[in-house]
Amino acid sequence: MPLTFVGIGEVHKILKVKGQEKSKKFLESLGFVEGAQVTIVSYNQGNIIVNIKESRVAISQEMAHKIMVEGA
Amino acid sequence: MKITIALAGNPNSGKTTLFNVLTGSHQYIGNWPGVTVEKKEGNLKTNKDIKITDLPGIYSLSPYTLEEVVARNYLLDEHIDVILNIVDGMNLERNLYLTTQLLELGIPTVIAVNMMDLVKKNGYHIDIKALSKKLGCPVIEISALKEKGVEDIVDEVMKVAHQEVTIQHYFSYDIERTIEDIQNQLPSDIVLSQRRFFAIKLFERDQKLQAQLSQKIDIENLIQVIEKQEDDDSESLITNERYQYITSIIDECYKRKNQNQLSISDKIDQIVTNRWLALPIFAFIMWFVYYISVTTIGTMATDFVNESIFGEGFELFGSMIPSIPDFIRSALQMIGVASWLEGLIVDGIVAGVGAVLGFVPQMLVLFFFLAILEGCGYMARVAFIMDRLFRKFGLSGKSFIPMLIGTGCGVPAVMATRTIESSRDRKMTIMTTTFIPCSAKLPIIALISGALFNGASWVAPSAYFIGMAAIVMSGIILKKTKMFAGEVAPFVMELPAYHIPPARNIMRSVWERGSSFIKKAGTIILLSTIFVWFTSYFGFVDGQWRMLEASELNNSLLAMLGRMIAWIFTPLGFGHWQGAVATITGLVAKENVVSTLGILYGFGEVAENGVEYWPMLASTFTIASAYAFLVFNLLCAPCFAAMGAIKREMNSRKWFIFAIGYQTIFAYIMAFLIYQLITFITTLSITFEMLIGVIIMLGLIYLLIRPYPKKMKEDETYDELDFE
Numbered sequence: 043m044p045l046t047f048v049g050i051g052e053v054h055k056i057l058k059v060k061g062q063e064k065s066k067k068f069l070e071s072l073g074f075v076e077g078a079q080v081t082i083v084s085y086n087q088g089n090i091i092v093n094i095k096e097s098r099v100a101i102s103q104e105m106a107h108k109i110m111v112e113g114a
Numbered sequence: 115m116k117i118t119i120a121l122a123g124n125p126n127s128g129k130t131t132l133f134n135v136l137t138g139s140h141q142y143i144g145n146w147p148g149v150t151v152e153k154k155e156g157n158l159k160t161n162k163d164i165k166i167t168d169l170p171g172i173y174s175l176s177p178y179t180l181e182e183v184v185a186r187n188y189l190l191d192e193h194i195d196v197i198l199n200i201v202d203g204m205n206l207e208r209n210l211y212l213t214t215q216l217l218e219l220g221i222p223t224v225i226a227v228n229m230m231d232l233v234k235k236n237g238y239h240i241d242i243k244a245l246s247k248k249l250g251c252p253v254i255e256i257s258a259l260k261e262k263g264v265e266d267i268v269d270e271v272m273k274v275a276h277q278e279v280t281i282q283h284y285f286s287y288d289i290e291r292t293i294e295d296i297q298n299q300l301p302s303d304i305v306l307s308q309r310r311f312f313a314i315k316l317f318e319r320d321q322k323l324q325a326q327l328s329q330k331i332d333i334e335n336l337i338q339v340i341e342k343q344e345d346d347d348s349e350s351l352i353t354n355e356r357y358q359y360i361t362s363i364i365d366e367c368y369k370r371k372n373q374n375q376l377s378i379s380d381k382i383d384q385i386v387t388n389r390w391l392a393l394p395i396f397a398f399i400m401w402f403v404y405y406i407s408v409t410t411i412g413t414m415a416t417d418f419v420n421e422s423i424f425g426e427g428f429e430l431f432g433s434m435i436p437s438i439p440d441f442i443r444s445a446l447q448m449i450g451v452a453s454w455l456e457g458l459i460v461d462g463i464v465a466g467v468g469a470v471l472g473f474v475p476q477m478l479v480l481f482f483f484l485a486i487l488e489g490c491g492y493m494a495r496v497a498f499i500m501d502r503l504f505r506k507f508g509l510s511g512k513s514f515i516p517m518l519i520g521t522g523c524g525v526p527a528v529m530a531t532r533t534i535e536s537s538r539d540r541k542m543t544i545m546t547t548t549f550i551p552c553s554a555k556l557p558i559i560a561l562i563s564g565a566l567f568n569g570a571s572w573v574a575p576s577a578y579f580i581g582m583a584a585i586v587m588s589g590i591i592l593k594k595t596k597m598f599a600g601e602v603a604p605f606v607m608e609l610p611a612y613h614i615p616p617a618r619n620i621m622r623s624v625w626e627r628g629s630s631f632i633k634k635a636g637t638i639i640l641l642s643t644i645f646v647w648f649t650s651y652f653g654f655v656d657g658q659w660r661m662l663e664a665s666e667l668n669n670s671l672l673a674m675l676g677r678m679i680a681w682i683f684t685p686l687g688f689g690h691w692q693g694a695v696a697t698i699t700g701l702v703a704k705e706n707v708v709s710t711l712g713i714l715y716g717f718g719e720v721a722e723n724g725v726e727y728w729p730m731l732a733s734t735f736t737i738a739s740a741y742a743f744l745v746f747n748l749l750c751a752p753c754f755a756a757m758g759a760i761k762r763e764m765n766s767r768k769w770f771i772f773a774i775g776y777q778t779i780f781a782y783i784m785a786f787l788i789y790q791l792i793t794f795i796t797t798l799s800i801t802f803e804m805l806i807g808v809i810i811m812l813g814l815i816y817l818l819i820r821p822y823p824k825k826m827k828e829d830e831t832y833d834e835l836d837f838e
Contacts, residue, residue: 050384051376064178065604070353071174072608073208078357083380084387087502091383091609095208098379100498102505102605 045080045109046090053081054111061108072099074109117275118165120189122216123200124209125171126610128228131619132200132258133168136267146170146184152532160268166198173208175215175315177322179535189219190308195275197223198267200258203233203240204611206368210360213249214283218314220307222274223251226267230255239369248363250282259616279307285355288343292336293317299331318349379611383495392499399487400518407479415475420722424468439464454661458647466643467636470705472722473553478628480522480553485623488515489615494607501605507586508593510534510602513543517585519627520550524756525634526627527552528763536603542592544763545773548752549584551577554704558747560723561708565731566740577748580784584749588780591817599823634703634755642702643709646672650713667716685803686746686782687739687789697746703753738796742789749781787811 048054056078059066073095074080081093088103101109121136123129133141137156146153154168169188170181177183189197199216201209206227216223225245227233233240246253252270256263284290296313304312304327315323317337324330337348344351376384386395406412422428427437436444439460446456487493493515501511512534520527527547534540551559555577563573592598651662653670662670675698676691683689683697692714699706712720715727724731735743751757751774761770790807794800 065606067176067178067349068173068606070350071176071211072606073211073357075353075357081376083376083383086387086389086392086499089498089501089605091387091498093376093380096205097208098383098609098611100494100501100605100607100609102501104601105604105606 043111043113045082045092045106045111046088046103048080048082048111050082050085053079055079057110057112059109061105065105065108069101069105069109073097074099080109080111115272115275116163116165117195117271118167118192119196119198119271120167120169120192120194120221121198121200122169122185122189122212123171124173124202124205124212124608126608127171127200127202127205127209128258129168129171129200131616132226132228132256132264133166134618134622135258135261135264136166146188151181151184158268160265164268164271167194172212174212176318177320180537181535183322189216189221190311194221196271197221198226198271199223200226200228203227203229203238203255204236206240207360207364210363211356214356214359217249217251217279217282218311220279220305220311222277222279224267224270224274225249225251225253226256226263227253228256228258230263231257231260241367241369245363245367248282248367250280281310283359285352288340289317289351289355292340295336296331296333299333301328301331303328314352318352377611379491379609382612383609386492387495387499396496396499399492403480403483403487404521407476407483412476412479415479416472419475420468420472424464424472438468454651457651458644462643462647463640466646466706466709467640470554470634470639470703471632473705474628474632477522477553477631478624481519481526481624481627482620484519484522485620485627486615488623489620491610491612494609497607498605498609504589505602505605507589508598508602509543509546509585509589510536510539510605512605512607513539513547516543516547517550520547520552522553523627523631524548524552524752525630525759528756528759529627529630531763538598538600539603541764541769541773542589542598544760545592545776546585546588548756548760548777549588549749550581551748552704552752552756554753555748557705557708557722557724558700558744561711561728561731562740562744564723564725565728566735566737577744580745580748584780584784587814587818588776592776594817594820594822596823630755630759634753638754639703639706642699642706646699646706646710646713649675667714672714683746685789686742686785687793688735688743690734692734693739693743697743697750700747701751701753703755704747707747736793736796738789738792741792742785745788746781746785749784750778751781752777783810783814787814 045054056074056076058076059069059074078094083091083093083098089100090103090106091098091100121129121133133154133156136158138159140159140162141154141156143152143154151170156166156168158164158166167188169185172179172182172185175182175186188194197216197219199213201213213225227240227242227245230240240255242253242255252274254263254266254270256267258264285293293310293313296316297309300309300312312323316331316333319337340351341348346354385391418428423438425437427440428435442464443456443460446459484493487496497511497514499511500514504511504513513531515533516527516530519530524547527550528544531540531543531547534543556574559574559577563569567573649672650667650670652660653662653666653672653674655662655666655669667673672695673691676695679698680689680691680694683694688694692711695714696707696710699710708722708724709720711731712724712727715730717726720726731740752760757770757774760773761767764770764773787807787810790804794804
């Protein structure tokens with residue numbers, strides 16, 4: 043399921059990052075790769091803050107839709 | 115021995131702090147050639163033979179962002195002796211992703227693990243020896259903030275410079291074989307040490323690097339064989355193996371406490387970016403910042419400068435210190451200079467420049483608070499909070515920070531757009547950010563509000579409202595043109611951990627932003643006050659060229675000039691030479707408007723809000739024309755200094771002219787519409803101009819509601835790399 047469906051505080055594994063080459067690669071360099079664990083820290087009007095590889099990254103809804111994580 | 119070091123690392127890794135510690139004040143700041151990415155160079159404080167270049171903060175050496183391309187071209191072309199790679203010890207895993215790529219460049223590398231004080235405080239442990247062995251290069255523990263371990267960097271750099279580099283990390287067998295095949299096909303002009311880097315990047319189908327080769331090589335078949343075998347694209351294969359390698363390093367060298375526990379930063383973020391609390395908290399913080407800088411400390415300091423240093427003088431330890439104008443006047447009289455020269459110096463230059471310097475304390479207080487908000491990490495959250503809203507009219511959350519700075523001064527505001535990666539979003543922010551009233555526009559507001567509206571309390575807020583409305587409207591209108599069409603670049607931004615910013619960095623930021631304003635007072639405003647003084651005190655009387663009395667201003671050169679161009683402003687209601695001249699000097703610097711009108715109405719020196727000539731202003735302007743005058747001066751092209759900043763940041767003549775032209779035409783249309791509308795309401799009569807106004811209004815509404823142009827091809831939607 044897409045990352046946008048995940049509740050605050052839950053830990054999930056990334057299955058796949060979809061979308062355009064450029065944004066995908068940028069996400070990869072920030073640590074969004076297959077198998078990495080993400081935690082949602084906060085939601086704000088659809089945009090989210092996630093914790094990944096010990097850092098916090100803010101991403102917009104459109105991008106979060108493209109990050110698929112393992113269902114609970 | 116001369117050594118050049120390139121300082122590389124992730125954004126937020128403490129790179130700038132380390133650079134400042136290493137170089138002190140020996141820095142040169144400029145742009146990387148051809149692009150508007152900031153380039154900083156400096157010499158080591160302790161050893162002038164060592165030169166350090168601060169590369170842009172990057173996460174990778176891929177070709178996808180401007181910063182990455184700039185950084186890697188520099189590393190490949192400039193014969194760097196040593197790379198100093200700073201990594202955040204609190205966030206080792208992500209930071210090492212860049213490190214693995216830097217190590218492939220064949221340049222001796224020293225790794226500095228930063229924030230070791232925090233690492234220890236949080237009970238983490240990094241096995242530095244094992245890390246050094248795994249990565250095959252010296253690793254040093256430092257804390258840039260506390261200036262610990264920084265001397266060791268220099269020692270290690272001297273040791274490794276000019277040493278051979280050995281590869282420590284190999285990809286899986288099949289990929290390595292392909293990389294070797296590619297290496298053998300590379301043109302011979304690529305030096306031995308860089309061949310591996312080129313081969314890996316070409317394997318990833320890096321088109322920017324492919325284009326740099328002196329002769330094309332065809333390796334597509336080689337890549338496809340591996341891709342079929344592994345069922346993944348070549349770039350993902352490399353990325354995954356890199357992260358696997360990093361994981362193996364982390365497992366061996368990095369011990370952390372329960373990693374699923376939320377950190378303090380996470381807990382703060384859960385409150386500060388909470389969907390209900392985020393905006394109230396933000397509003398409160400901003401209210402506090404502006405309350406302090408505009409109404410209390412800032413105003414006290416500004417009043418002191420205006421009334422004491424440039425006014426009546428002040429008392430210090432019981433003795434009276436004269437004000438600067440008085441002091442200079444008496445000094446000039448003592449050496450007996452001609453009275454016209456005394457007038458020029460005291461009434462022209464000192465008064466003009468002094469009026470500008472009056473803003474400085476207020477602005478410095480504002481910049482001080484904004485620097486703290488940026489330094490502690492809150493500004494990044496503000497960008498996140500504002501993103502959804504700004505997206506609605508074609509800008510991103512990152513556009514908001516320049517606008518906040520713009521309430522102080524437009525010059526640092528335009529420079530602050532550098533944090534916006536997408537060049538399209540950035541250009542749009544540059545074009546619209548100066549619509550926000552800067553502190554130099556406040557006296558104009560006070561003047562109009564006091565002279566024509568009895569100081570009504572709604573006038574000043576309405577000016578900010580008009581500024582914001584101009585940004586929203588421009589955002590929508592521009593976004594619907596072909597030039598700016600397409601999605602706003604998706605918002606992805608690393609949020610640094612909250613921390614107390616070092617005082618040094620705050621002061622540096624305040625000084626860098628404030629000094630651009632002070633410099634303007636010393637140069638452009640100085641020249642323009644001389645020009646205004648000269649052209650208003652000289653002119654032809656009955657065909658005779660001579661110096662004029664204050665009462666003969668009607669005959670001055672300035673009046674002549676004003677009459678020549680006044681017709682332009684007739685449709686806006688202020689087609690008289692005073693309004694025209696004030697507007698022109700406003701283009702030089704907005705703070706000139708009030709003092710110019712003062713001179714034009716026959717006052718040598720006036721208060722900041724021009725209270726002396728309010729009655730005369732009320733007789734030359736109507737309510738409608740005064741408000742139109744205000745709107746035009748708020749929205750039209752900003753002052754020379756800000757225009758200069760726009761030109762530098764756009765880095766293109768065409769875009770500069772477009773930006774200034776757009777602002778001026780937009781301001782003209784807005785002022786015209788407002789003048790016609792207020793005239794209609796107050797007189798209830800219809801004129802020919804009003805009909806034109808209705809047509810323009812309809813055109814404007816069309817521009818606002820027309821559909822977005824057809825979506826462009828996928829890969830064109832956000833092209834962040836146009837080097838025009």
